[in-house]
Amino acid sequence: MTARLEPGPEQPEGMLPSTVDRPAGERFGHAPTSPLPPESAPLLRWIDARLPVISAFRREYVDYPMPRNLNGLWNFGAFVTVALLVLLLSGIFLAVNYTATIADAFNSVEAIDRQVPSGWLVRSIHMGGVTMFFAALYIHVWRSLYYGSYKAPRELLWLTGMVLMAICMGAAFAGYVLPWGQMSFWGLTVAMRALSSVPLVGTPLAHWLLGGALADVALHRIYVLHFVLAFSTLAVVGLHVMALHVTGSNNPLGVEVRKPADTLPFHPYYTVKDGVGLALFALVFAVLIFFLPGWLTLPDNYLRADPLSTPADITPEWYFAPFYAILRAGGGIGVPLAALSIAVLFVLPWLDRSPVRSARFRPWYRVLLPVAVLSFVFLGVAGFHQPAGLWLLSSRIATAIWLLFFLLGLPLLTRFEPRRALPEGIA
Ligand code: HEM
Structure with a gap:
């Protein structure tokens, strides 16, 4: 199957341009179509010649090249x-x-x-x-x-x-x-x-x-x-x-x-x-x-x-509980805080500009991300408790950790996090 993969015209042998550099539809050097093999049933070939849904399906879900190391x-x-x-x-x-x-x-x-x-x-x-x-x-x-x-x-x-x-x-x-x-x-x-x-x-x-x-x-x-x-x-x-x-x-x-x-x-x-x-x-x-x-x-x-x-x-259903806890912990500003706790995810690609993707090669992100996510999970538990005393205090701390991770932590990591050498390829 991988024999179909060919390098683009200006690439050295065996290397393919990054997906960013390639026009859509030419991923991994693929031709944009995936014609039906000649042994396909004549009816399928007849349909596909007029409405190419079968070849499109083959291209996107049969031959589609996936990284070989996905967990x-x-x-x-x-x-x-x-x-x-x-x-x-x-x-x-x-x-x-x-x-x-x-x-x-x-x-x-x-x-x-x-x-x-x-x-x-x-x-x-x-x-x-x-x-x-x-x-x-x-x-x-x-x-x-x-x-x-x-x-x-x-x-x-x-x-x-x-x-x-x-x-x-x-x-x-x-x-x-x-x-x-x-x-x-x-x-x-x-x-x-x-x-x-x-x-x-x-x-x-x-x-x-x-x-x-x-x-x-x-x-x-x-x-x-x-x-x-x-x-x-x-x-x-x-x-x-x-x-x-x-x-x-x-x-x-x-x-x-x-x-x-x-x-x-x-x-x-x-x-x-x-x-x-x-x-x-x-x-x-x-x-x-x-x-x-x-x-x-x-x-x-x-x-x-x-x-x-x-x-x-x-109390809400469990999947809303973290946002509900933020709403209640925020008092007078609970609504904007709950909205902000989701909004930070929308702008995430622009908050974190580090060129390294995987946490495996980001020594600080690898620690801080789980801390932020655990705070979010904790808020999920807090959402089922009355917002008073220790629950209120700890919910406020967890809300602060979640928001600060995105708004302050990620821009700082982008600038100051040490970078580890990245592997050349995935094999
Ligand atoms: C109804 C909801 C959703 C459906 C049905 C859905 C479906 C999928 C499918 C089938 C894939 C490819 C398989 C995989 O990588 O796991 C995928 C990839 C992806 N999804 Fe979603 N998704 C949904 C919601 C979301 C949400 C809420 C996010 C985050 C904001 C998200 C972000 C991504 C990303 C970044 C990838 C690519 C991951 C990678 O290649 O590493 N998806 N999604």
């Missing part, structure tokens, strides 16, 4: 993709049985759980699927941070990923409101109060979004929002993978692949590797659905929403 952390993109597809599919089945009115939403979800044939299974898959999705997504982002996959020329790949994360968070939040349980209602109330606290635009925006009161019209809009955001991810995932296939994958050493011998075709090598990973992912997913269905959900949401009875503590 298991590169499986997580596939996990996130599959979890997303499972969510979309199970969501359609839930939607056909759900009623988006304040009077009937809770009952319709109860009916899905108790009366609709296999409804309990589909709902369990959808709810467990969100946990699997966000767990895989956070590891996917961690991998990209550790190996510097956000750096040039992958800035737009990173940004499309961040847009995906923002859309998915919006969709997850909207979805959590739909059963109209106690946490749905009170979570929405907290979010709307937080939004309304933004000077000038906050209150009109909250009013415009939900129509004033938490009534039928609000729930209906949230239902539409949930659906639209969820399905719009498909288009953005398309852009994400398109951007990925222009530059090619980064790898654990963080140096560009330059020799054809450093690559392996996506199929069979990475299809098999992703397949094995997906089998393990499905196993964990199954354990979650069948043995621990209530483990990560809050029991309060199995109580019908009651505007007259506030729960003792309003």
Whole structure:
């Protein structure tokens, strides 16, 4: 397969120009098309001559050259993709049985759980699927941070990923409101109060979004929002993978692949590797659905929403907990701080200008990044505790570490971090 890889015209024998220098579509010296082999079925060749989707698929997912040294952390993109597809599919089945009115939403979800044939299974898959999705997504982002996959020329790949994360968070939040349980209602109330606290635009925006009161019209809009955001991810995932296939994958050493011998075709090598990973992912997913269905959900949401009875503590789902902890730790400036804690990720490629990608060759980044990430994980725990006493103090310290790492640490590392010699290639 690698015999197809040829150096570009001005390159010395055996060396390929970096992906940055090459026009899109000529990755690793590839011709931009991957014609069907002559032994392909005539019908396939007939179709492909008129609508070249089969050769495009072969080019992007069969012959596509991948760095040969990718570790298991590169499986997580596939996990996130599959979890997303499972969510979309199970969501359609839930939607056909759900009623988006304040009077009937809770009952319709109860009916899905108790009366609709296999409804309990589909709902369990959808709810467990969100946990699997966000767990895989956070590891996917961690991998990209550790190996510097956000750096040039992958800035737009990173940004499309961040847009995906923002859309998915919006969709997850909207979805959590739909059963109209106690946490749905009170979570929405907290979010709307937080939004309304933004000077000038906050209150009109909250009013415009939900129509004033938490009534039928609000729930209906949230239902539409949930659906639209969820399905719009498909288009953005398309852009994400398109951007990925222009530059090619980064790898654990963080140096560009330059020799054809450093690559392996996506199929069979990475299809098999992703397949094995997906089998393990499905196993964990199954354990979650069948043995621990209530483990990560809050029991309060199995109580019908009651505007007259506030729960003792309003807590979000685990994947929002770090941001919620920042919101509460920040007091009067909690909302801008929580927004900033995500915004720093959007501008990350411009905060960290070090030419070295992988943390393996960055002695200080390798230590400071885990410290920042552990602070973020700690905030996830703090999000489930009342913001008072030691929890409040430690949440504030963790918030400061997270923000300072990006805003101060990375620009300083760019200037002062000692650089280790990089390997010539990945072999
Ligand atoms: C619905 C959400 C997402 C899906 C379905 C998705 C899917 C994928 C897939 C299939 C890959 C290739 C396999 C891999 O490298 O693991 C990939 C790569 C990548 N993704 Fe995502 N992704 C998502 C969200 C994100 C987010 C939130 C970020 C970070 C902001 C991100 C950043 C990246 C980067 C930098 C790469 C290239 C990594 C490398 O080559 O080293 N992705 N993504």
